[in-house]
Amino acid sequence: MTRKYLPGILAMAAVVVASNILVQHLLGQWLTWGALTYPFAFLVTDLMNRIYGAGPARRVVFFGFVVGVICSLIGSQIHGEFGPLVTLRVALGSGAAFLAAQLVDVAIFDRLREGRWWRAPLASTLVGSTLDTAIFFTIAFSATLNAVEPGNMPVWAQEVLPLLGTGPEAPLWVSLAVADWAVKLSLALLALLPFRMVVRRILAKPAEIH
Numbered sequence: 001m002t003r004k005y006l007p008g009i010l011a012m013a014a015v016v017v018a019s020n021i022l023v024q025h026l027l028g029q030w031l032t033w034g035a036l037t038y039p040f041a042f043l044v045t046d047l048m049n050r051i052y053g054a055g056p057a058r059r060v061v062f063f064g065f066v067v068g069v070i071c072s073l074i075g076s077q078i079h080g081e082f083g084p085l086v087t088l089r090v091a092l093g094s095g096a097a098f099l100a101a102q103l104v105d106v107a108i109f110d111r112l113r114e115g116r117w118w119r120a121p122l123a124s125t126l127v128g129s130t131l132d133t134a135i136f137f138t139i140a141f142s143a144t145l146n147a148v149e150p151g152n153m154p155v156w157a158q159e160v161l162p163l164l165g166t167g168p169e170a171p172l173w174v175s176l177a178v179a180d181w182a183v184k185l186s187l188a189l190l191a192l193l194p195f196r197m198v199v200r201r202i203l204a205k206p207a208e209i210h
Contacts, residue, residue: 005060157171
């Protein structure tokens, strides 16, 4: 991978490492601090896609996936009050969600790159974020997959409670997923500004930004 892609590689690595650390710290009742950093992985992917194309963007995604696997392996060896910080299901969910969501993001962005400048990053991030949330929380916490890791079932996440504290009853992990998804969607909108600014600065010619 050429040196010109290094900023994207380092940015993706920083987002993945920071998110794996910050996900261990709660932010209110439904979120962790990692929920505020992880969505920027989509911004990095979209910037690479706009500036260099789908191929380099996919390479950065695969690099981020490898960094995520390394973080999961390290986390699985660190034990907290309730066992390893990263369980097998969390590791599987995190890896599968990241890879699937980011690759879908790249494909959608590439398909829409000739439209209005905001269309590709917004659509690709919204779809990718939704897929990411659905895959991760289902694999990591759903009761239907308890057989994957019977010795370490996330029963705490399967407790039935009002959705987000006020809605219809649902497993706790569903509330966590909805809150996480809402943050991702909000940040997808906010990320349009830095996306536009960085692309303008690097390409230097607004006419080249589709």
